[in-house]
Amino acid sequence: MKKINKIITIAVVLIFSFSCSESFLDYSPKGSLTSEMLNAPEHLDNMLTAAYASLGNDDWSYAISHMWQWGSVRSDDAFKGGGSVGDQGEIDYLEQFVTMRTDLSKPNLAWIAIYEGIGRANDALSRIDAVTEADYPQKVIREAECRFLRGHWYFLLKILFKNPPYIDELTPREEIKNIANNILTNDQLWDKIAEDFQFGVDNLPEVQPQKGRANKYAAAAYLAKVRLYQAYEQDNQNNVTKINQAKLQQVVTLTDQVINSGKYNLSDDFAKNFLTAYENGPESIFAIQFSYDDGTGAPGRINKATGLNYNMAPEFGCCDFHNPSQNMVNAFRTDENGLPLFDTFDNVILRNPEDFWNNSVDPRLDHTVGIATHPFKYIPAWVMKSSWRRAPQVYGYYSSMKEVAPYNDPTYRKYSAFMGSACNFDILRYDDVLLMKAEALIELNRESEALALINEIRTRAKNSTNWLKMTDGSPISNYKIESYVDGVNCTWNKDFARKALQFERRLEFAMEGSRFFDLVRWGIAAETLNKHFDTEKTRFAFLKDAKFQKGRDEYLPIPQQQITLVEGKYVQNNGW
C-alpha cells in the first residue's frame, strides 16, 4: 500500500506541477521582417528595387505598363479583339464608351496596381530621407529615383483618372484614407508630378551604371512630357481652354537637354524598338526591364500586360486581342509624294493583298500590323494566314505586332493560354522626345523649327525597310514615304504642321497605347472618335452603338469601389 501511495503521490505532483510560464505563449513571425529592420542603409537599395519591380508587376487584366486597353482600344487605332465581343467584356465597355460604368473591375485593378507602385516608392523614399549621406552616399540619387518612379505612376493616374488623390512620403499610412482627390487643382497636381521629375533633372546622374535605373535625361524627358500635357489647360468639363506658352517653352528646353546630351539617337531601324535583342538601345530613354526564367516562378517576369495579344498562329495559339482598326491601317496609306493623307486616308480601304501594292504605304505599317500574306514580325518565311485571326467577322483582318515577340525569340514564353517575352517596354523613347519638342515648337508658332524634327522621324521610317522583306528579298508592300519639304510637297504653316505632327505621332506610336491620351491632350477626342465610329461602324457592326460623350469620356470614372472605401471622400469625375 505504501508503494501505491508513493506512486500516486508522484503522479499527482507531476501532473499538477506543470505550471507553464508565460513564455510558452511567445511567438515570433516566420520569414518576415519588421519595418524598423529595413531602415538600415544596407536595405535601402532593396526598398528601391521593390519600387522598380512595380513597373513590371502587371497583367492583362489591367495592363498599366503597355496601356493597350486604355490608350489604344479606346482610340481609333484598335479594337478589343479576342474571341467575341463579350470576351473580356469590360474592354468592350471601354471601347464603346456608351456602356461604360463606374464600378467595373479593370479601372479599379489599374488604380490599385498604380498606387502599389506609389506606395513602394513612398516607402523607400521615407526611409532614404531619414538617413544621412554619410551612412548612405547614394542618398540623393536614390531619392531622385524614388521620385522619378512616383512621378511616373502619378502621370499614369493623371491621364487615366484626371483627379487621383495625391499621397506623398510624408503622409502616414493611416491618414491616407482621409485624403480627398480634390485637394489639388488640375494644374497643382501636374505641378506636383513635375516637381518629382524636376528633382530628378537636378540630382540624377547623366549615366546610371545599371540600365534599369532612371537617369537625368529620363527625368528631363518625362518632365517634358508632363509639361506638354499640362500646357493644354483643361477646364472641369475636360475642354482644352488654353495652351500655356510658358509650359511649352519648358518642353523645348527639357527636350533640348536630352537631344543635346548626345547620349541618344534614333535606332537605325524602327524594328529594333520592338525586338528583345536590341533592347536598351540608343533610342531607349527609360524602359521596363522584363526578364524570363529568373527564378520568380514560371515563366518569369515577362511582359504579361500584352499576354492576350498574340494571334492564333500555330506557334502562339491564343488569344488575339488588340486588333488594328481598319481606320488605322488606312492611315498608313501615303500619297504620290510619300506623304500621309490627313483628311482622305480613310476613303480607300487597304484590305486585300493587292491593296498594299496598288496603294503606297508607310513602311511602319508592316512594323505595326499583322496582315495576311505578309511575313510576320520580320521572319520572311513566317507568313501570316487569315486563320491566325480569331474573330475576323467581328474585328476585321489584322493583328497587332509591335508588342508581340516572334516565336523564335529566346525569351518568348507561353504561360497557360497566354504569351509574353522579356522584351523591354519603352516608357520613354527618343522619337517621342523629338516629337514632343516638335509639338511644343508648333504650338509656340515656331513650326518651321519643327519641320526637321518630324522629317528626322520620317527619314528613319523610310530607312526601316531592311527587315520588311519577303523570302525572295522583295519588299512586303509598296513603300513610299518622304520628308515634308516646304513649298515642294506641302505648305508648312502652323495648321499643316499641327496636322503633320498629330499624324506622325499616330503612325510612329501606333498600337503602343498612347493614341487616346494624345487625342485628349489635344482636345479632339470627341470629334475624332465619333467621326471614326461613324465610318468604322459601317464596316464593323459591333460598333453600331459606340459613342464618345464629350466632357465625360476623356477620363475614366474614379472607381466606385474606391469611392466607397473612403466613405465618399473622392469626388467623381465630370459626367459620371
Add this chain to the structure above:
Amino acid sequence: MHESLRKKSKRWVLRCLLIALSITCYSNVYAQKVAITGKVINSVTNEVLVGATVLEKGTTNGVLTGPDGSFNISISPGAILQISFVGMVPKEVVIGESRNIEVSMQESISRLEEIVVTGYQTQRKVDLTGAVSVVNVSDIAEIPTSNTMQALQGRIAGLYIETSGDPSGRTRNLLIRGVNTLGNTSPLYIIDGVPSKESNQFNYLDPNSIESIQILKDASAASIYGSRASNGVIIVTTKKGKDRFKVEFGSSTTAQYFTRRMDVCNTEEYGRALWQAAINDGTDPGTLSARYTYDWHTDNGVAVLDKVNSVEFVGGNPLLRATDTDWQDALFRRGMITNNNITISGGTKTSSLLISLGQNHNKSVIKYNWFDRINAQINSSISFLDGKIKVGEDFHLANLTEVPLRGDHNGPGIDNFNSTTVISNAYFMQTRLPVYDANGDFAGPTGTGFSDRNNPLHVAYLGRDNRVKNLLLFGNLYLEVQPIKNLLLRSRFGIDYDNSLKTAIERKWVEGFLSRNVNYLETERGNKFNWTWSNTANYRLDIKQNSFDFLVGMEAIANDYAWMRGYKEGFADQSLDYLQFSAATGIASISGSRTGNQLLSYFGKINYRWSDRYLASATLRVDGSSRFGEENRFGLFPAFTLGWRIDKEAFMANVKFISNLKLRSGYGIVGNQEIGDEARFGKYATNYGTLSGNRIIGTAYAITGVNTGNLPSGYVATQLANVNLKWESTSEINIGIDFGFFNESITGSFDYFGRTTKDILTRPPYPGAMGEGSYQYVNGATMKNKGFEIVLGYRGDVGPVSFNVTGSVTSFHDRITYLPASVVRSYAGNVEKTIIGRSVTSQFGYITDGIFQNAQEVDNGVTQAGKGIGRLRWVDLNNDKKIDAYDQDWLGTTLPDFEYGLNVELSYKNFTLSLFGQGVSGRTVNDGNLGSTDFASGQGMNFGKRVLKAWTPQNPNSTIPMLSLVNRNSETRSSNYTLRNGSYFKMRNASLGYTLPSDLAQKIKVGFLRVYVAAENFLLIKAFGDDAFTGQDPETPGTVYPRPVTYTLGINITL
C-alpha cells in the same frame, strides 16, 4: 496501382474473415448434461451482479448468482443460457466448448439514462443543462461516404451542412447554429479527449469505429473549451474493446450516377441561338460563317430561319469533322464506392483492446478522379492496483489518396487542384467539336468562334497522375489515477499529425489552338504537428440529496505547420517513373514557410444536482493564446446553467402521461481566435517570385537590364501591426425544454438561443491609395444571431410494425449590428445601404422590372446604359432617372430561413426500412450558370437550352431577355434575375435492411448478420415559380461537383 491495392486489400479482408470464422467453429457435443460455472458482471463498471437470473432457455432450469456474481448450473449440451437482471439488457449465451463463462451485461439505457461526454467528463443525458445533440451513430454507419461529416447532413437540429459530390466528401459549408462570426466558422473537434481544429481528423474517421458523437451547440455547454468553442464543439468518442472477444465485419458496394445534367443546346440548337442573337442585334448572321451557315428569309419584316448548316470541319481542320458531342457523357461515368471494415475487440476486467481496419475507395462519377481512404484504429487500456491506476491509448491512423480535379490550361498545378473548370467545360463545351480528332488525339478549340477552354476529358486525363496524399495520425496516451474514492486524476497527451503531399505533373500537350510546350513537376509537402497536454481532476461528492461533480484542469496546446513546395521544368522523358526532380534540366523554384501557435488554459467546472430535480453548473476557463499580444493574451470564459426536472416533482406524480419534462437554461461566453498565427504583427517580406493569380506582385527586378538569371529583390509591406488585437467573444443565452410523453413514446425538445458576438476578428479591405500591405486585422464587428431548434420524435407499434419517426426544424438568423466604417465596405451594400442590421450572407443587387417590350417603353425608361428592346429593365429605386449603383437593394440571404429533416424508421420482424429527407426553405442563391443558360453573349461556349425560349417580339411573354451577341446591359450583374429562390427538399437516404434471426444466425455460426440496400440523394424537389432556381441543384448553385445518386448493397457480420 490503386486498382491492385484495392484488390489486395479485398483479398486480405476475406482472409481475415475466414480466420475469424474458423476461430468460432467448434466440434459437436454429446447429448449429456454439462456443468457450467460462470460469473455475471456489469460490462461498463465490471462490477459483479448479485442475484441475476440464469435460465436454460426453453426450460425452468434456473439459478441466481451469488454474492460474488458467480453461478453453477447443469444444462443440456448446446443449450442457450438466458441471463437477466433488473436494469440490464437481457442476454442469451450459446454454450460452446467452454465450461466456465463470464457474462457481461449492458445497462439497459433508456435514452434518459444515456451517458454523454460533455468535455473532460461525462454526464447522464438527463442531467444535461446545455444544448447538446447526440448523434445516432447507427444512422450514419451505413452511408457510403468517404467523409463522416457528410453523413451528418440534416440529421442534427442546428447543424447546417452544404455538401458537394466530390469523392473526398469535402463539405462546402459547415455551421453550428448559423453564422456567428465573419471569419472562420468551423467548429472545434474533440476526439477521444484531444482537441483539434482540423476537420480532416474528424471527417476521415471510419464511421465503424465511432462509438458516439455529441455536439455542444450553445455557449454554456461549450465554454469548458473556452477560446476555440464559439463555433460549437463536436465531441467524438471511438469504440473501446469490452467484454467478450468479438469480430465485426462490414462491407458495402455502391454504384453512383451523375443524373442532374445541365440541359444544353445540341449543335443545331446552338446554331439557331447564335442566328437569333445575330438577327436581334442587326448583325449579319454571315459573320458566324466559320461555324454555321443559314438558310433564312424575311417574312413581313420578321427574319425566319429555314435551316441551320453546321460547317463541315471545325476550324477548317479536316481532322475535325463537326459533330454533336455530348460532353457530359464524355466526362462523366458510373462511379463505384467500396467500403470494408473489420473490427476485432475484446476486454477483461483490467484491460481492453480494439483494433479496427477500414478501407474506402470512391471511384467518382468523373473520369480519372478517385479518392481512397485506409483507416486503422488501435485503442487499448490496462488497469492495475485494483483499478487505481489505468493507462491507455487511442490512436487513429488514416491514409488518404486522391486524384483531385485539375484546372484546365489556365491553371494546371497544385494551386488549382479541385477546380471545377473541368465540369463547366463539360457543361458548356461546344457540341460541334468531337472529343477526339480523326487521328484519335484529343480535339480542342480550333479556329474561329471558340473560347480558350480545354476539352474536359483531356483535362481530366492530363490530371490522372496528380495526387493529394495525407497521412493522418490522431490519438492520445493517458494515465488515470484514482487515489481515493470518487477522485479521478487524468493526464492525457494527444497528438494531431497531418503529413500531406501534393503532386502535380504537367506534361506537354497540344489540343486545338491550346498547347503546353514545357513539362514540369510540382510538389508540396506539408507537415502539421499539434500536441495537447491536458491534466484534469474530477471529484464526485454526494451529501444526502446533494450531488456535486467538480472538475479542475489545465491544458497546453502547441500547433506547428511547415510546408515546402518545389517546382522544376524540363523532363526529357514524360513517363511517371522519370518525373523526379533530379531528372529535370529546366528552371526550378522552391518556396516554403512555417507557422504555429500556442495555447495555455486553466479551467474548472462544478455540476450540482439536488435530488435529481434541480440541476446547476458553473464553468470558468482562462485561455491564453500566442496569437494575441501580451496585453490581451488571456481571455476569460465563464458559463452558468440551471435545470429543473419538473417530472420529478411531487406534484407531477399523478400526471402519468408525462414521462420526462425538463427545463434548461444557460448563459455562457465562448471565444474565437481563428485568425492567422501572425495576425498581430506588422510585416515586411520579400516576394521574390510571388504571383497573385497570373499577376506578378513581386519585389524582384532586372534592374541591371539582364534578361534572365537571379534578380535583385527588395521588400514590401505585407501587413500592418495591431498590438491591440484580442479575443473575439460570443455570449449566448440558451433556453430549452426536453419532454417525453406516454412512457417516452413521444419525445422532443425545443431550444431557443440568442447570441451576441463581439470584437469579431476581421481583415477589412483598404483604399487602393494606401498601397500594398495595408491589410490590418482588427476586432471589427458585432453580430447577433438567434434561432430555435425543435426536435420531435414518436415511436410506436402498429401491429407487428414498429416505427420511429423523428423530425427536426432549425432556424437561425444572424445580423450584423455594428461594423467600424473601415469594415463596412467588405460586405455587400453601398454607401447608402449598408449591411448593418442584416445577415452577413445577405445578397445585394438590382431589381428587374421585366423586359422592354417596344421602342416606346425604351424611350420612356430612365437612363440605363445598354437599354433596348428585349433587354431587362432595371428599377430606378431612388427615382433619380438613371440606373446606377444606388439602385440596388437587399435580395435575401444565402442561408435558409428554415432547415428541416424527417427520419422515419419502420421495422417489421427482421426487416427495417429507414427513410431520411432534408430540406431548406427561404434561401436566395446565385443561379451561377445563368450567364450561359440564358444569354448568348459568351459565344465561345455552348448555351443552356433556355436560350431557345428567350424573348423575341413574337414571344413577348418570355422572362428570358432577348438573345444578343453582346451583353451591353450587363444582365448577368447581381440582381433578382440572377439571385433566385434556392429552397429544396431532398430525399437523402432510404435503406432497407434484413437482420438474420438469431436462431438462423446461430446455425451458420455467426452472432449477427445484416444485409441492406440503400439509395442516396435520389429525389430533389426544387422551388418553382418565376423566381425559381433554374440550375441543376440549388444546394450547389453554380458549377460545383454534382452530388451523384447512389445505390448501395451492404452486409454487416458479427462473429
